[in-house]
Amino acid sequence: MPRIRYLLAALGLALTSTAVHAEPRTLDIVAPWEITSPDPSKSGHVFARMQVAETLVDTDADGNLAPGLATSWTQNDDATIWRFTIRDGARFHDGTPVTAEAVATSLEHALTKPGILDSTPIATIDAEGDEVVIHLESSFAPLPALLAHSSTQILAPASYAENGEVTAVIGSGPYRVDSLEPPQRLMVTRFDDYWGEAPAIERASYLAVSRGETRALMAESGDADIVFTLDPASRTRMSRQPDLTLHAVPLPRTIVIKVNAGHPFLDDQRARQALSEAIDRTGIAAGLLRAPEAAAPELFPASLGAWHLAISPEESRDLDQAREQLATLGWEANGDGLLERDGEPFRLTLRTFSDRPELPVVATALQDQWRELGVDLEVAVGNASEIPSGHRDGSLELGLAARNYGLVPDPLGTVLEDFGPEGGDWGAMGWSDAELEEWLNQLRSETDPEERASMETEVATRLHEALPVIPVAWYQQTAAVNDELEGFSIDPLERSYRIDELRWAE
Amino acid sequence: MTLAQQAPLLHIEDLAVDGDGVSIAPFSLTLIPGQRLTLLGETGSGKSLLAQAIMGTLPKGLAARGRLHIAGQTFAADDTPSRRKLWGHTLALLPQEPWHALDPTMRAISQIAESHRHVAGRSRREAGAAARRDLAGLGLQDAGHKLPSELSGGMAQRVAFAAASAGGAHIVIADEPTKGLDATRRDAVVALLARTSDDGGSLLTITHDIEVARRLGGEVAILRQGQVVERGPAKRVLTSPQSDYGQRLMAADPSRWPVPRPLTCKAGKSVIEARQLAMARGGKTLFEDLSLNIAPGEIVGISGPSGCGKSTLGDVLLGVAKADKGEVIREPSQSRLGFQKLYQDPPAAFSPHWTLRRLLDDLIRRHRLDPAAIVPLMVHLNLDPALLDRRSGEISGGELQRFAILRVLLLEPCFLFADEPTSRLDPITQQETLSLLVELARERHCGVMLVSHDPALIERLCDRRLTLGDTDTKSPAAITDTAAEASLSP
């Protein structure tokens, strides 16, 4: 026994004498998302946010497209041939210059892997001098927006093994990878000959922490300088914390209910409207998400310009009208308050997943609210992939998910994916509208801004009436920042942590 | 110097013990060097409590009164911490069942050496040498490295004695030193104890075995329910006791039992017959071409040192085990239930969780016996009916053994193998139990094979005697049937 005590005393000594030497202070960032592998299609979003790798097209402060590695881009008249001129003087972290050939090979690799480029009709990508020329099979106006997505980030040729597998993240951003320990940690240091102006922060670390409570506690105990995505409960507590400031920015991400419009109970538009009117959106937003302004009577939040219809949340809840609509469809309440139609109870299964911790809670709230209406909802908390697989084999009835309409700067990219002819894995199911398809086709090649805006509003209004997808609440990106940092702001499109704009306060 | 003038080693004045349900009358004694005192009495007479009171190891809930003068110092009986310092140095206690009192994970020699080292204060090397000397002196030279689980009862007793006395204590208290040992080992232990008083120490022995008291000599005090009923030199007390309890106790010694009535008629076929039985256990042949047969009502005794195969023979006869060679023929008219066994440790043969009435009901329901047969048997075995509502752990060993006899007799057995049925009982209860057993066996024509390590007991009770081979002699068991025949004649 005495020998063990001696051993532990030695261990104890080692614990307290943490090596403190005059290294520049590291910026510790904590977020919920783990790093699966160096491959951009898998964890590109982390390397983009930590500004290690850059995309051809970037976004400016309020979300419009801006030059990235491509200084400018032009398209031919029917938007089938695009030319991107590559910035000169930009270098990868291994010193090699960013040439058109390197960009083309990087994009070709991205094309072979599942990602945002799957839905684009790209035929060929090739380099001509300092330009990258992309030929499309059909016109596709939002191409530049898609090339702003992190899965298309440009890596040096040396990052790829022969079989196309990414072995190292050699990007061109202001920070280069110091050490990568998947699935949780990434350390980056400043890249001295970066083409843009050099950032103030020299070293930064990214730590993936899945539990909301732990992230909040790390912010309070000073172990993390910036913590992203705070859970609702800890937000109220931390607003009173002295040396922390809370930031919150609305995101173009919406909690939606994906409806199988092919299902006999849900094929009629009035049934979908009744379900939507039974939802107490202000109760969910204020009570569960602790953000009253998050209540979403319509699909697209205010930040998406013309797509937003500015419908007020109060008038969206009307339980009596919902009951009337269902009554006209032949549903009567049986003994214990459940609706029945020729012997069949109104019972549905809602699939959701717990990668986003608030989804099961919202599902439970929906369950009770629809119970009041007379609908018996069964909630199945499983894996996120069960919704797209249910869409494919038709077994899905209802799916609760958090759909990101800001995946690419222009929502059209996501709308095209979700509401195409046979619907979309995360969009419509068993529902189609010829007129809507016509508008979307025009939008694909329409370049004039006013024309696009009026068509966008048309599409949004039709989606609001037909409700192939029922909106519930909008998201807010939240962050708790140590007061010793200056110049912090949240990117509404969740593309970058904007570390290069940060400075330690003197 | 005559005995009286020498300074007493131990002088006790009016030592008394009382507590929940126990009280021992004031008791005083004086022990001078070389003197031996034996406290003789049955279980429950309080003799062990007296020893613990002297030592200062009374369990919680019992208080001692009176004064003790030990090696010139005076102690109040209830002040145990002060006496604690004497343990090992002046007072040595030899515990009951020494095979439990030795540390199971430590070698024998180191348990002795540790007393030399830490009590007698010798250096590590000296203590080792002294321990080896002790072992040699006790004939255990090659047993030093053994663990307690590998020692026999006798060897464990000697190791415990060496460990207890290594501290150089003059006053030795031996608590039931011969319990569970057979005759030869018992005599060896008595000789060992006698040596302490010969070397100028004094010996206080607690036992229920009259033979031990006789061999030790010195002074004897007989105790009954906490009262000293008689006291005096061993020769006088043990040969012609004055008190009537003393007389009953002496009469219970097997050597004093009346000669048994011979078996009236040896008529009828033998109940059980064995032909050329041979059995070996662990490479050692226990017995070879042994044949015997037992007539109804006949009592055959088996004796021999422990571990010589007495119980194994019983298992073979009852069919619990199969002999290597030879066969056993049982009375065909009897079913297997006719062959029963009585056990050495009565509580071990009963499930402790149920009342005896419940166990009897089970037996009656199992074999659809006549419940009326119980009452007369209870009377005959003078068992109080109230006992039936108690569990087997809540009644005395004697009563439980008689109950075992009742349980067996309900099945009207034709053969009974009694494996040292009374070795754990007190002399008087032993005598009662065995005479009842013989009487009932004769009356019901049930053959009995009685195992005992007490030759005198077999001499007085059995029609014939069988001695299984001694472990020392090389020759396996010889049947001395004929010799037993000779003892039959009046």
Next chain:
Amino acid sequence: MTRGLGRGLPALLLQRLLQAGLVAWMVGTLTFVLTRTLPGDMAYRIAAGRYGHDMVDTAAAEAVRAELALNQPASSAYFGWLWDLLQFDLGRSLVSGEPVVRELWHQLGHSLGLAAVAVALSLLLGPPLGLAAGLRPRGMLDRLSEVVASVLRALPPFAVGLVLILVFAVGLGWLPAAGHGRTAHSVLPALTLALGLAAVSSRVARNAMADVSQSAYYAFSRTKGLSDRLTFMRHGLRNVAVPVVAYLGVQFVYLIEGVVVVETLFAWPGIGHALVHAIVARDVPMIQGTALIMGLLFVLLNTVVDIVCHLLDPRRRHA
């Protein structure tokens, strides 16, 4: 522990080796069969694991199915795996593409470090408290330690961890709340685990000590003249150590469960946390590799416990 095939140490080691082989085969086959019977399409699950819940869709699932040849018949996949296992090749993770061995080395290393510190701390907390309580059964300390043990056994590990973070990290600021890197990071998670383990081991030590302190040889050692301290050191400790050490072997069963919760709460890059993700993402090679290593580790630890028990208790050598 079990009545081995033969006697003495070599026989015991042989028996443990046999058990290791049996465990390896059983674990591999069981996880293989179970993962095959899991509902839900494996391709979709792996795609969700790889590309995250935002990007998983049918195109991604079809790409995964093609890449990994998932519709390979079960039997050939099983024998393929078995053949690789015999060559000690655990294959590559379906989600991250890294070789399973490297992933295990990184994550298992952290988990083992945490578990080792936790067990050491629990040995420091549990048995000494238990021994002290066992010396005076029904004493004040005994009752107190029983209530404390009951409280700790009733508290889920994350509640204990939360309290420790609030006190030591947020409140006093002595220790980092979560994450890994410096050794200071491992103190709070290890302490959380240790409290859970100590609660049970203290009661096991207490019962063992109570039995020993009321045994005949303990009393005889005192009446022989040895002091209380000597009696405890020479006769108490060794006889108590045997049941306590033997219990350590069983204790690891509960350690794994605690590790998963503690790793999730303290963001510790351990194996438990990774196993949960592997199962959700149907990463079969990773599940099999993890289960295999954890099983073999368990057999190794039990062998060590057996050897220690052998040394401590001479009776086993001749049993």
Next chain:
Amino acid sequence: MTTLVAPLLTLPRLSARQRLGGLLLASLLVFAWLVPWLSDADPARQQLTRILQLPSLAEPLGTDHLGRSLLARLAAAIRLSLGMAMLSVLTAAVPGVLMGIIAGWRGGWLDRVLGSLADACLALPGLLLVLLLAAIAPGNFWALYVGIALVLWIEYFRLVRARTRALAASPQLEASRLLGFGPLYLFRRHLWPELAPQVLTLAAFGAASAILAMAALGFVSVGLRPPTAELGLMMIELLPYYHEAPWAMAQPIVVLFVLVLSLNLLAGRDPR
């Protein structure tokens, strides 16, 4: 009177400790089964405007993060969790005891085979089995609780085997055999009363650890099944609100503590 005593479950005279344990357990059960009679609050009924209300006269135990009555949910949770814990204990105890008796009684090669099987199962990471079972039957609790039991049977097996092996060689069994009693009687009269206290002790600890295992699974979002109220999962749901409403999260933990303490007291000594 003696015939009244249930033959199988012999309740030895309860010590003061065990009476206290029994009292605590009884109060839990009475609370769980009485609440539905007293208050008609529906455990799933939500009021999003009255979330995390402090205990008041109208709502004796306050409301949770969805405004549901904690009184009703706690009672429903105790009923479900205790039921499931019993299920888990039975699925562990029955095979464990049976195989223990067979191995202890027969001994020889059968004993060695069962012994090495138990060792191999002990080496299986229990957590893996539970997770796989949770994945096989998503959303229903019995699969989880049975999974949890898959590892626990080994403890019963080892304990029972050791006791049976000691008893099988004892004179009391030999005497009963000679008196003509069959194996069933030997089990009922000799074996079961000896095994009962230890097996019930293990069962008590097994029940408590089953519920805690459920909480551990819920913590890594496995086995969630809204709106059912389960002790382990309630702790997870209320964990984020530990600062805002510590008394809410404390309730399921206190209930589990009372359960563990009562089982400890009832069970007497931990036989491990």
